[in-house]
Amino acid sequence: MKFLLVLIGLLPLADAFAYRCIALDSKNEGMQIIPLNGSLNVRDSFTITGTAKAKGEYFVFNFFEGSPKKVDPNNLISLHVKVYLENGNIIFSTLPKPGHWYPEEPKQTVIKNGVDFKLDIKLRENDYLIYVNDKLIWTYNYRKPSFETVKAIGISGIKFRNTVACSPDRGVPSKSDSKIVLIENGVVKINYATTILDSDLTPAGKKKIGPVALSTVVIEI
Numbered sequence: 001m002k003f004l005l006v007l008i009g010l011l012p013l014a015d016a017f018a019y020r021c022i023a024l025d026s027k028n029e030g031m032q033i034i035p036l037n038g039s040l041n042v043r044d045s046f047t048i049t050g051t052a053k054a055k056g057e058y059f060v061f062n063f064f065e066g067s068p069k070k071v072d073p074n075n076l077i078s079l080h081v082k083v084y085l086e087n088g089n090i091i092f093s094t095l096p097k098p099g100h101w102y103p104e105e106p107k108q109t110v111i112k113n114g115v116d117f118k119l120d121i122k123l124r125e126n127d128y129l130i131y132v133n134d135k136l137i138w139t140y141n142y143r144k145p146s147f148e149t150v151k152a153i154g155i156s157g158i159k160f161r162n163t164v165a166c167s168p169d170r171g172v173p174s175k176s177d178s179k180i181v182l183i184e185n186g187v188v189k190i191n192y193a194t195t196i197l198d199s200d201l202t203p204a205g206k207k208k209i210g211p212v213a214l215s216t217v218v219i220e221i
Contacts, residue, residue, distance in 0.1 A: 018171030018192040024155075026163065026186060031071045031156040033064065034188050038175035040078075040150045046121040049184040050158040052085050054114040059083040059157035061119065063150040071154070074098045078150045079121070079128055079140060085113045085157065092130070094143035102143050109137060116161075123147060153181070160186045 022034055040063065052059050060083075065076040077095040084090075088111055091104040109132050111117045120131040128140045163186035173192035180191040 018169075018173035018177065019167075020169050020173065020190040020192075021166035022188045022190075023166050024183075024186050024188065026159075029156075031060065031062075031154045033068055033071065033152050033154045035067060035152050036150070036179060036181075036190065037173050037192075038151065038177065038179075040123055040147045041176070041178050042123055042125050044123045044179045044181070046153070046181045047183065048119045048155065048158065049117075049182075050160050051116050052083070052111050052113055053157050053159050056085055056113065056157045059085060059111060060155065061121075062154040063147070064152040064154055065149045067151045078142075078144075078147050081119070081121075081130070083109060083111045083157075085111065088112045090132075090137070092138060092140045096144050105138070105140070107137055155183065158183075160184070163187075 020037065024032055046061075048061060061081040063078040063080075065078055068075045075095075076097065077093075080091075080093045080095060080101075082091050082093075088109050089106055090109045090111065091106045093104045094102045096102070111119075111132065118131075118133050120129075120134070122129040122131075126141060128142075129136060130138045130140060166187050166189075171192070173190075177192035177194060180193075182189040182191075
């Protein structure tokens with residue numbers, strides 16, 4: 001279980017929680033790259049909710065190393081998720097250097113042309129947990145210690161039944177903040193906040209801060 005917490009009185013709320021929203025280009029049929037404002041951290045989570053394109057070959061989601069501005073075969077990829085939409089096969093791989101993919105790890109999934117789906121990816125210290133429609137389908141061990149260099153994501157082969165406008169950005173994200181990323185309704189919502197581990201919380205759900213009591217805001221994910 002993960003908690004996000006603000007110590008009221010120490011930090012302004014706007015500084016403790018930050019939010020960014022990026023609208024996807026509905027006319028772009030290729031890979032779209034979204035910057036994360038900092039690298040991945042353990043306990044980050046990503047949720048993609050949408051519909052696999054009715055006539056597309058693949059759905060693809062990438063964790064890009066560095067901060068690529070455009071699609072390039074030289075972009076290194078810490079985690080590559082590709083679904084073959086005709087038959088629902090899903091594969092996982094890593095591109096540690098240009099042209100040298102790790103062996104693919106295939107699985108079967110329900111994601112096919114025109115099907116609604118949800119993909120969740122959660123980061124742990126040594127692996128990615130990958131869920132489809134809330135069911136854990138694979139644990140992908142890091143092929144190289146590269147997730148700390150991941151600073152962008154890429155997505156293609158998805159459409160959205162509904163689209164919404166981005167709400168205004170708020171707060172100032174820190175590069176060390178944990179990220180909860182939601183890709184839905186044609187936008188990418190990135191929520192940034194300080195992560196508090198379960199071991200840092202009292203049974204009442206408040207931060208262990210010593211003799212000085214401060215009010216808290218706790219969000220349970």
